Amino acid sequence: MDDDTKTPINRGLIVGSVMLATLMQAIDTTIANVALPEMQGSLSATQDQAAWVLTSYIVAAAIMTPVTGWLAGALGRRRLLIIAVAGFTAASILCGIATGIGEMVLFRVLQGIFGAALVPISQSILLDIFPREKHGQAMALWGMGIMVGPILGPPLGGWLTEFYSWRWVFLINVPVGALALMGILASVPKDKTTSRPLDWTGLALLALGIGGLQLFLDRGQGLDWFGSVEIQIEAAIAFLGIYLYALHWRSKSQSRNGVLLDLGLWRNRNFAVATLLIFVVGIVLFSTLALLPPYLSQLMHYPVLDIGLLLAPRGIGTMFGMMLVGRLIGRIDARWPILVGMLLTAGSLHFMTQFGLQVSRFDVAWIGVMQGLGLGLVFVPISSVAYATLPAIQRTEAASLFSLVRNIGSSVGISVVMTLLARSTQINHAEIAARVPAFGVESGFLPAAWDLSTSAGMMAVNNEITRQALVISYVNDFWLLMILTIGAIPLVYLLKADGKAAANTVPAIDH
Numbered sequence: 001m002d003d004d005t006k007t008p009i010n011r012g013l014i015v016g017s018v019m020l021a022t023l024m025q026a027i028d029t030t031i032a033n034v035a036l037p038e039m040q041g042s043l044s045a046t047q048d049q050a051a052w053v054l055t056s057y058i059v060a061a062a063i064m065t066p067v068t069g070w071l072a073g074a075l076g077r078r079r080l081l082i083i084a085v086a087g088f089t090a091a092s093i094l095c096g097i098a099t100g101i102g103e104m105v106l107f108r109v110l111q112g113i114f115g116a117a118l119v120p121i122s123q124s125i126l127l128d129i130f131p132r133e134k135h136g137q138a139m140a141l142w143g144m145g146i147m148v149g150p151i152l153g154p155p156l157g158g159w160l161t162e163f164y165s166w167r168w169v170f171l172i173n174v175p176v177g178a179l180a181l182m183g184i185l186a187s188v189p190k191d192k193t194t195s196r197p198l199d200w201t202g203l204a205l206l207a208l209g210i211g212g213l214q215l216f217l218d219r220g221q222g223l224d225w226f227g228s229v230e231i232q233i234e235a236a237i238a239f240l241g242i243y244l245y246a247l248h249w250r251s252k253s254q255s256r257n258g259v260l261l262d263l264g265l266w267r268n269r270n271f272a273v274a275t276l277l278i279f280v281v282g283i284v285l286f287s288t289l290a291l292l293p294p295y296l297s298q299l300m301h302y303p304v305l306d307i308g309l310l311l312a313p314r315g316i317g318t319m320f321g322m323m324l325v326g327r328l329i330g331r332i333d334a335r336w337p338i339l340v341g342m343l344l345t346a347g348s349l350h351f352m353t354q355f356g357l358q359v360s361r362f363d364v365a366w367i368g369v370m371q372g373l374g375l376g377l378v379f380v381p382i383s384s385v386a387y388a389t390l391p392a393i394q395r396t397e398a399a400s401l402f403s404l405v406r407n408i409g410s411s412v413g414i415s416v417v418m419t420l421l422a423r424s425t426q427i428n429h430a431e432i433a434a435r436v437p438a439f440g441v442e443s444g445f446l447p448a449a450w451d452l453s454t455s456a457g458m459m460a461v462n463n464e465i466t467r468q469a470l471v472i473s474y475v476n477d478f479w480l481l482m483i484l485t486i487g488a489i490p491l492v493y494l495l496k497a498d499g500k501a502a503a504n505t506v507p508a509i510d511h
Contacts, residue, residue: 155309313366324376428470
């Protein structure tokens with residue numbers, strides 16, 4: 001598989017099997033969100049306990065992602081992929097039959113542990129089975145699962161929960177995992193293993209740092225951030241863990257055994273810039289996915305299935321963008337589709353800043369197509385250029401770091417926009433309410449039902465103020481995401497990408 005001139009006999013089967021495994025893991029990052037209220041009631045859990053169903057999976061996957069490179073060397077990528085798919089499928093069955101919240105959290109941890117390796121390993125395998133001039137097509141295929149999966153998760157989860165049971169949110173993985181496992185066993189060739197010892201010190205420091213950071217980001221809004229002792233402790237653990245790992249890496253990077261995750265990969269300019277760009281893509285993709293469903297539900301009063309249908313065009317736009325750029329990436333400078341994609345994404349966010357209480361379904365749909373198209377155009381060339389100047393032996397470890405940064409970006413984005421949404425709503429509510437007495441019923445500006453001298457009128461006015469304050473807060477979040485996207489555009493010019501030349505050049509990294 002290291003020789004790009006050889007064509008694997010079952011390349012199509014490998015692609016299909018790896019894509020199924022990737023899609024299964026990507027969908028599970030969001031599919032359980034809409035089923036959470038049903039789970040809470042069925043498992044007799046409090047709201048805080050139910051939130052751990054999501055948090056436990058995210059934290060476990062984040063901690064295990066950096067270990068993927070070492071595991072791939074110790075077990076071989078084929079064996080690790082088989083274990084990951086089988087373990088993820090088995091953990092999904094356990095989640096589907098859980099009878100208590102404690103069991104559910106434990107099984108979600110197992111899902112995260114096994115699922116962490118699926119994305120970087122699948123990406124590494126696809127890069128190896130395609131020649132370098134077709135890496136753009138390989139990343140387009142892989143990116144469809146990564147980008148479309150989180151978009152499909154909420155509508156699929158809502159449909160399964162409404163018409164069947166929340167348990168099918170997890171049990172749906174069983175046939176998909178079984179098909180992926182059979183395909184992998186039949187097609188993915190065996191590869192060599194390495195005997196590098198595990199960096200236990202690095203693993204402990206990264207586990208503390210990344211685990212603390214994910215808990216800090218996931219639970220901060222609910223616990224009032226630094227007003228909570230728990231959040232203060234998690235922030236301190238995150239900082240110390242990451243800082244001490246950086247010192248550990250610096251002292252051990254020249255040793256024969258090496259470290260768990262090589263931060264020296266960021267000395268490669270293409271990989272470093274691509275990592276920054278994918279961090280921004282992670283923020284924008286998952287932040288908009290976190291904002292749109294509650295916007296359509298709370299303000300527009302759309303049912304779950306309608307929300308899923310309105311989000312589906314984003315996935316269609318993403319797939320079209322990836323298929324298009326997959327065919328162009330070897331023929332044109334890879335920076336052009338990235339630039340166009342960033343501009344389309346920024347433009348879609350600008351249109352979203354025009355949203356109000358009367359936004360039409362058509363507007364939500366076509367803006368979603370535009371945003372999906374932009375993200376699709378960006379994701380493939382970034383993923384391709386990131387590895388274009390890395391030697392093949394470093395791809396698995398680089399894919400682990402790349403996936404980790406994207407996941408951290410998504411966590412940071414969701415935490416920031418949700419915090420700003422909550423706090424901005426309070427501020428906007430107070431400012432609007434302070435001006436309401438100047439527009440009393442007697443002035444003719446307010447309907448008679450909003451008579452401030454009655455309790456019913458006061459309640460009606462307060463509800464409307466809350467709605468308007470919430471709209472303004474959503475718009476402010478969309479503005480922030482638009483500015484972030486525009487601010488990241490200059491990074492494109494730092495990439496070394498010159499069409500085929502960039503794709504075919506693989507110099508060694510200077511460590």
